[in-house]
Amino acid sequence: MDTKNYAQVLIDGKIYTLTGSEGEAYLQKTASYVNEKLAAMRKLPGFGKQNSDYQMAMLGLNVADDYFKAREEADRAVSERDAMEKETYSLKHELVGTQMKLEAVLKDLEERQRELEQLQKKAASLEAEREKLRAEAEKRQAEAERLRAEAEKRQTEAEQLRADREKKPAEPERKPAGTEAGFGQAKQEAAAVNEALVRKALEAAEKAGSRKDGRR
Numbered sequence: 001m002d003t004k005n006y007a008q009v010l011i012d013g014k015i016y017t018l019t020g021s022e023g024e025a026y027l028q029k030t031a032s033y034v035n036e037k038l039a040a041m042r043k044l045p046g047f048g049k050q051n052s053d054y055q056m057a058m059l060g061l062n063v064a065d066d067y068f069k070a071r072e073e074a075d076r077a078v079s080e081r082d083a084m085e086k087e088t089y090s091l092k093h094e095l096v097g098t099q100m101k102l103e104a105v106l107k108d109l110e111e112r113q114r115e116l117e118q119l120q121k122k123a124a125s126l127e128a129e130r131e132k133l134r135a136e137a138e139k140r141q142a143e144a145e146r147l148r149a150e151a152e153k154r155q156t157e158a159e160q161l162r163a164d165r166e167k168k169p170a171e172p173e174r175k176p177a178g179t180e181a182g183f184g185q186a187k188q189e190a191a192a193v194n195e196a197l198v199r200k201a202l203e204a205a206e207k208a209g210s211r212k213d214g215r216r
Contacts (some may be wrong), residue, residue, distance in 0.1 A: 003021065005023055005024060005027070007024040009031035010031065010035075011035060011038075016031075037066075040060060041059060140204065143204060144204035147205075154193075174182070
């Protein structure tokens with residue numbers, strides 16, 4: 001139950017006792033407002049010549065006018081507040097959606113970063129393997145060159161021996177058949193060895209060359 005408050009107020013030079021649930025300060029404030037309206041209206045031309053009923057009616061109309069204008073202003077403020085709250089809610093909802101999208105983008109970025117790091121590690125491993133293969137190919141190429149040089153050297157020596165043998169004069173005495181046969185067999189074996197060395201050198205050179213040409 002509301003507590004009743006009493007206050008004596010002065011309106012237009014007369015004392016009135018007001019009762020209400022509001023405090024005395026509020027009641028005095030309302031009385032001051034009525035006095036201010038009366039004072040303002042009495043400044044209007046011809047207002048003071050009217051009877052008291054007309055003056056009270058005009059006072060009531062002015063107070064009602066202030067009330068409706070204040071109410072319209074309050075309603076406008078409430079509408080603006082509701083619109084701002086609605087817009088704020090929409091902005092918050094949009095912000096949440098944007099935040100979720102941002103988190104998804106950051107997560108995808110982190111995943112791509114991990115994939116990039118893995119690809120870089122794989123590329124480094126492939127580069128190391130490529131360098132290893134290149135070194136191996138160069139090693140094989142050098143070995144092939146060495147074998148080729150050795151084969152050419154042996155070939156040159158064989159040709160020199162053949163030339164020396166052709167320039168050597170024939171011996172007066174005939175060699176035994178067994179000795180000449182053994183020399184022929186040794187010659188065939190030497191030729192076979194030289195041919196095998198040359199073939200091996202050529203195969204190694206071709207293999208090393210194909211490996212070297214196949215590098216990227």
